[in-house]
Amino acid sequence: MSTLAITPGALGAVTQETPGARILRRFWGNPIARISVVIILFFALTAGGTALLGALGHHWPYDPNLTNLDQKLLPPSLQHWLGTDNLGRDVLSRMLNGATISLTVGLIAVAVSLGIGVIVGAIAGYFGGLTDQILMRSVDALICFPTFFLILTAVAILGPSLINIVVIIGLVSWTGTARLVRGEFLTIRETEFVKSARVLGQKDWKIIFRHILPNASAPIFVTAVLGIPDAILTEAGLSFLGFGVQPPQATWGNIIADSKTYLLEAWWLILFPGFAIFIASLAFYLAGDALREASNSRS
Amino acid sequence: MMLEIKDLKIGFSSESGITPALHGVSLSLERGETLAIVGESGSGKSVTALAITRLLPTPPAVYQGGEILFEGRDLLKVSDAELRRVRGGKIAYIFQEPSTSLNPVYTIRSQIAEMIELHRPDVPKSTADIDAEIIHWLDAVGINEPARRLHDYPHQLSGGMQQRVMIAMALSARPDLLIADEPTTALDVTIQAQILNKLRDLQQELGMAVLLITHNFAIIPGLAKNVAVMYRGKVVEHGNTEQILRDPQHPYTKALIACIPRLGDKRRRLQTIESIN
Amino acid sequence: MSAFIIRRLALTVVLLFIISIISFFIVTLTPGSPYPWGELNPKISAEVKANFRKKFHLDRPLPEQYAFIMHDLFTGNLRSIKDDRPVLSRIMERLPATLALNFTAILISLSFGTLLGVYAARHAGHWQDITGSFVAFLFIALPGFWISYLIAIGLVKVFGVPILGTQSYGIDFPNAAAAGLDRLWHLLIPAIVLALGGLASQSRYLRATMMESLREDYIRTARSKGLAEDVVLYKHALRNSIRPLISGIGMLLPALLGGSVVVETIFAYPGMGRLGYEAVLERDYPTLVALNFVAAALVLLGNLLSDLLYAVVDKRVRLE
Ligand SMILES: Nc1ncnc2c1ncn2[C@@H]1O[C@H](COP(=O)(O)OP(=O)(O)OP(=O)(O)O)[C@@H](O)[C@H]1O
Ligand SMILES: [Mg+2]
Numbered sequence: 001m002s003t004l005a006i007t008p009g010a011l012g013a014v015t016q017e018t019p020g021a022r023i024l025r026r027f028w029g030n031p032i033a034r035i036s037v038v039i040i041l042f043f044a045l046t047a048g049g050t051a052l053l054g055a056l057g058h059h060w061p062y063d064p065n066l067t068n069l070d071q072k073l074l075p076p077s078l079q080h081w082l083g084t085d086n087l088g089r090d091v092l093s094r095m096l097n098g099a100t101i102s103l104t105v106g107l108i109a110v111a112v113s114l115g116i117g118v119i120v121g122a123i124a125g126y127f128g129g130l131t132d133q134i135l136m137r138s139v140d141a142l143i144c145f146p147t148f149f150l151i152l153t154a155v156a157i158l159g160p161s162l163i164n165i166v167v168i169i170g171l172v173s174w175t176g177t178a179r180l181v182r183g184e185f186l187t188i189r190e191t192e193f194v195k196s197a198r199v200l201g202q203k204d205w206k207i208i209f210r211h212i213l214p215n216a217s218a219p220i221f222v223t224a225v226l227g228i229p230d231a232i233l234t235e236a237g238l239s240f241l242g243f244g245v246q247p248p249q250a251t252w253g254n255i256i257a258d259s260k261t262y263l264l265e266a267w268w269l270i271l272f273p274g275f276a277i278f279i280a281s282l283a284f285y286l287a288g289d290a291l292r293e294a295s296n297s298r299s
Numbered sequence: 300m301m302l303e304i305k306d307l308k309i310g311f312s313s314e315s316g317i318t319p320a321l322h323g324v325s326l327s328l329e330r331g332e333t334l335a336i337v338g339e340s341g342s343g344k345s346v347t348a349l350a351i352t353r354l355l356p357t358p359p360a361v362y363q364g365g366e367i368l369f370e371g372r373d374l375l376k377v378s379d380a381e382l383r384r385v386r387g388g389k390i391a392y393i394f395q396e397p398s399t400s401l402n403p404v405y406t407i408r409s410q411i412a413e414m415i416e417l418h419r420p421d422v423p424k425s426t427a428d429i430d431a432e433i434i435h436w437l438d439a440v441g442i443n444e445p446a447r448r449l450h451d452y453p454h455q456l457s458g459g460m461q462q463r464v465m466i467a468m469a470l471s472a473r474p475d476l477l478i479a480d481e482p483t484t485a486l487d488v489t490i491q492a493q494i495l496n497k498l499r500d501l502q503q504e505l506g507m508a509v510l511l512i513t514h515n516f517a518i519i520p521g522l523a524k525n526v527a528v529m530y531r532g533k534v535v536e537h538g539n540t541e542q543i544l545r546d547p548q549h550p551y552t553k554a555l556i557a558c559i560p561r562l563g564d565k566r567r568r569l570q571t572i573e574s575i576n
Numbered sequence: 577m578s579a580f581i582i583r584r585l586a587l588t589v590v591l592l593f594i595i596s597i598i599s600f601f602i603v604t605l606t607p608g609s610p611y612p613w614g615e616l617n618p619k620i621s622a623e624v625k626a627n628f629r630k631k632f633h634l635d636r637p638l639p640e641q642y643a644f645i646m647h648d649l650f651t652g653n654l655r656s657i658k659d660d661r662p663v664l665s666r667i668m669e670r671l672p673a674t675l676a677l678n679f680t681a682i683l684i685s686l687s688f689g690t691l692l693g694v695y696a697a698r699h700a701g702h703w704q705d706i707t708g709s710f711v712a713f714l715f716i717a718l719p720g721f722w723i724s725y726l727i728a729i730g731l732v733k734v735f736g737v738p739i740l741g742t743q744s745y746g747i748d749f750p751n752a753a754a755a756g757l758d759r760l761w762h763l764l765i766p767a768i769v770l771a772l773g774g775l776a777s778q779s780r781y782l783r784a785t786m787m788e789s790l791r792e793d794y795i796r797t798a799r800s801k802g803l804a805e806d807v808v809l810y811k812h813a814l815r816n817s818i819r820p821l822i823s824g825i826g827m828l829l830p831a832l833l834g835g836s837v838v839v840e841t842i843f844a845y846p847g848m849g850r851l852g853y854e855a856v857l858e859r860d861y862p863t864l865v866a867l868n869f870v871a872a873a874l875v876l877l878g879n880l881l882s883d884l885l886y887a888v889v890d891k892r893v894r895l896e
Contacts, residue, residue, distance in 0.1 A: 026314075032710070137594060138594055140591055140594075141594035141595045141598060142598060143830060144591070144595055144830060144873075145595070145598070145830060145868060145871065145872045145875075146831075146834035146837075146871045146872070146875075147830050148834030148838070149837050149852050149867070149868065150602075150834070150868055152853075152856055153602060153852075153856065153864045153868060154602060156864075157864075229717060236721070237720065237721055237838055240721040241837070243856070253719075263729055264729065264733055270725060274719055277719045277722065278718055278722065281719075282713055282717035285713045285717050286710070289709065289713065349796075352800065383803070383804065385802070386800055386802035387800060387801040387802035387803075388802055391800070392800040394793060394796070396793055399793040399794065400793045400796070400797045401794055402794040402797070403816070404816055405815070413801060413803060413807075465797075468801075472801075
């Protein structure tokens with residue numbers, strides 16, 4: 001009879017595991033999570049490698065901005081794996097540069113939105129009362145806005161530079177994090193160890209950063225991971241409308257936007273960059289979701 | 300034998316493997332009789348009760364072995380469609396917590412009507428006939444002015460009334476076996492006695508068998524002819540109630556019986572329960 | 577009940593006020609001097625700039641500027657830079673088409689999102705659930721402009737089926753029904769594309785709330801009654817997930833209105849989204865401010881309506 005499936009060793013391992021290690025083990029036990037991480041690493045390495053090469057003054061396989069009108073609109077071949085665009089530029093080279101832009105936008109925009117969201121949520125949840133009311137009603141109001149259009153408006157007003165784009169995306173997308181952090185704070189601040197820290201006379205900000213935030217870190221991290229593809233898709237949409245990072249800098253969105261008129265002859269111009277946006281976003285979404293599942297104590 | 304459980308083994312899977320909950324439970328129950336299952340919290344009473352019609356969610360539950368013979372068929376082997384005919388129609392349940400066991404968004408009428416429409420082909424499908432049948436059962440379980448309660452939502456009733464509705468719902472299908480899992484634990488002591496009384500009267504009237512689960516040995520005499528004592532996932536003693544009361548074999552049973560306050564004990568709660576007998 | 581309505585209305589008024597302030601800040605709180613795009617942009621002529629300063633009452637302190645803009649918006653004094661028509665009426669013209677598109681998209685998101693979410697919850701942890709989740713994220717990760725493009729190219733150029741605009745021109749329809757179908761088709765394609773992301777997030781959200789509901793005791797009761805699994809899921813569990821479903825619409829709307837900028841542009845659909853893109857291209861600030869304000873107000877109104885509707889349907893809300 002299989003009554004004793006638990007061996008003493010297994011029990012020992014389970015009890016000694018830290019929460020973080022437990023989440024990681026469960027995350028890594030999910031095949032979808034592993035595939036997603038591999039895809040993300042692949043994008044990160046190509047983006048990082050391209051940026052590094054570029055900084056050293058090299059390009060691979062070609063200079064992304066090198067035009068060659070003799071070689072325009074070539075389909076994929078051994079010379080140009082992903083074909084060339086209407087100016088004869090190598091699509092693969094441009095996409096590699098686009099990867100750098102997309103990942104940069106994703107990471108920085110999330111950093112901005114996380115920073116604002118955590119601070120607002122922490123203040124609202126920790127202090128409560130009128131502060132909480134004012135902040136949370138502002139969040140309620142902000143989420144009514146048509147997110148993408150609000151971002152487009154702001155980018156159009158301020159001008160579409162990389163820095164403006166990431167800051168604006170960050171400024172508009174922190175509401176979810178704020179609500180989450182506030183909720184975590186409301187729960188955690190009532191726990192014994194936070195109460196005792198207060199009784200011991202610790203400073204508010206110390207309690208927030210030392211005691212409360214670390215305990216809310218898992219769901220915050222999940223939101224962050226899920227925020228990256230949101231930002232990537234937003235930037236791609238802006239690029240497509242002509243308000244993303246500006247040419248000649250290649251982005252996944254503007255390769256498609258530039259090729260609008262040649263779409264029927266040059267399918268590779270829309271297919272590959274769109275697919276890159278799609279796969280990169282999908283990998284982040286799936287990884288974020290797997291992380292959420294892994295940190296969910298219920299399942 | 301109407302119900303015969305043989306060597307039932309059930310475990311719950313988790314990350315660290317399968318934790319056993321039942322280590323080979325065997326029980327039997329005759330048509331029309333009452334069997335009480337008694338045991339401390341966590342001994343596996345509810346798991347046994349739910350397993351009979353495979354109500355344990357899988358995962359996490361794992362049916363690891365044994366048989367559940369009901370009217371000669373092994374319920375662990377019948378098809379899902381067949382099982383649904385047994386559930387409610389032949390074996391009905393009442394649970395411990397009436398306030399959460401009724402669906403908060405549907406009226407009393409709607410929840411009982413489901414049972415009648417499903418298991419009572421003899422009741423015509425018209426609203427009036429179904430209403431009449433529901434009112435009959437609400438009346439039978441002792442609800443005042445049942446016609447006015449039909450369109451109430453569960454939250455509009457007290458706990459005792461909710462449990463009466465649960466009983467009316469279970470009985471409305473005229474089951475052969477009623478499984479009552481601690482039906483009065485969540486209720487006021489005064490109401491506990493009323494409900495148990497009502498259950499016993501209705502059982503005799505309808506001639507159905509009852510599997511009464513409790514952790515309180517004191518309520519068993521007078522309610523159940525036979526008793527099964529469960530301890531840590533096993534049935535440690537199974538037999539005639541009076542005989543076991545007189546001459547318990549297992550040390551755990553002895554301990555349980557020793558805890559029963561004798562007649563004349565000062566505590567009101569138990570006097571009330573004794574007064575049933 | 578009336579206390580609930582009054583509280584809900586008061587909250588709406590407060591939120592509307594905050595929304596109007598945020599909309600106002602969009603044009604005022606740009607870094608550096610106020611309206612640097614108006615002052616510095618060489619593309620805008622001096623005449624337009626002067627006109628603009630006057631329109632926005634730039635010589636006044638901020639609170640007064642705010643009051644003026646709001647006043648002008650509703651009195652029709654806030655006019656488009658492009659054609660000098662009141663922005664509010666320009667937006668109202670687009671409202672029916674926008675409502676039709678978004679309403680259709682919400683219907684699609686809700687109905688198919690519900691089916692997918694219930695399906696995933698029913699098979700939680702099994703391959704059907706994993707596939708369902710994967711499909712949901714596939715939809716969420718699809719870049720809207722990319723899939724719109726692929727569909728538009730495919731239907732228009734490869735299959736020769738017209739989809740741009742709200743109806744086909746130059747075709748004589750034999751009867752009103754055919755013309756109606758043509759319009760429906762022109763509405764349905766962009767609505768489906770627009771709905772994909774919402775459908776997917778709705779299904780994820782509903783899956784989570786269904787999983788909660790399915791753990792409840794009354795679900796065990798329903799199963800113990802011998803009810804078919806579909807009845808247990810769609811009647812007993814889903815009905816208890818209606819509340820989150822309705823608040824799900826509130827979360828869906830801003831994404832839909834934002835997403836319709838791209839979809840309406842590609843499908844040449846004359847709604848608020850396309851108006852917005854035109855306004856962005858023309859740097860038509862009055863229209864931009866008003867559009868953001870009106871869209872957010874629409875979302876707020878939608879939330880208010882669904883909450884009130886829900887309170888009428890579910891008696892328990894009033895007791896809370
Ligand atoms: N869903 C579940 N998942 C994991 N373990 C479970 C589950 N349900 C029951 N168990 C385990 O099975 C064992 C028996 O539980 P059961 O609910 O049958 O006890 P009980 O005798 O009914 O107790 P009580 O008097 O508290 O109702 C317990 O150890 C419990 O932890
Ligand atoms: Mg129990």
